[in-house]
Amino acid sequence: MCGDELTDWNGFDGVIIAIGQRPDLSFAGDKPIINEQGNRLVADRDTLATSVPGIFAGGDVQTGPRLLIDAVGAGKRAAESIHRYIQGEDLRAGRTFLISPEEISPLRQKKCEVNKEPAIKQSYISPEIRSSGFNEVALGYSEEQACAEAERCLNCAVCSECLQCVDVCIPKAINHEMRDQELEYEVGALVLNPGFKPYDPVIYICTVMVGIQMLLLASSLNGFYRPVDLSQVI
Secondary structure, X not given: OEOOEOOOOOOOOOOOOOOOOOOOOHHHOOOOOEOOOOOOEOOOOOOOEOOXXXXXXXXXXXXXXXXXXXHHHHHHHHHHHHHHHHHOXXXXXXXXXXXXXXXXXXXXXXXXXXXXXXXOOOEEOOHXXXXXXXXXXXXXOOHHHHHHHHHOOOOOOOOOOOOHHHHHOOOOOOOOOOOOOOOOOOOOOEEOOOOOOOOOHHHOOOOEEOHHHHHHHHHHOOOOOOHHHHHHHO
């Protein structure tokens, strides 16, 4: 069916519906920047420069259907390349296009420590209902299924350096530039209050302040709080 025109076809066993979009490349004219199939622009995968000086291409029109973040990244790379082109600078000098394996953060868990769980299959409405209207085909997950799927999220690149945690941390306590350090301090007493589980203080060789002592000290010193109290005063 095309618009208001109905067309009948016979002699086939099945129909595969593949609704998609393709770019209109008529603006390119006779410039040699279109691939042989006539459905994509050809550009350098790193600088996004085409064979025509001053023309850059990125996003789905150059790669085909990809994720939104891929198009955003292409836009940033193209902007840098265009700036360098206008300034008469080398498009590649001093730029890093691919991260070396040595720079990728290793997983915090060993492979043997992560249980592999199969993905929960999503439910769909029956073909009978699907063929009679425009109802949503995918039914999504129930609350229990969504929680079970979330529990599987143990290995998704660990930290992707999106820095969203930095933006939402009100005390600004997150520093992605911090590195491991070994520090030595001379103290008269050691306050241990991790909050994870009770422990026997006698196993520590230094002076230990336990819960009741901490409460007494907190009540006698103005402005002295346990870590758990900070959320009430910040």
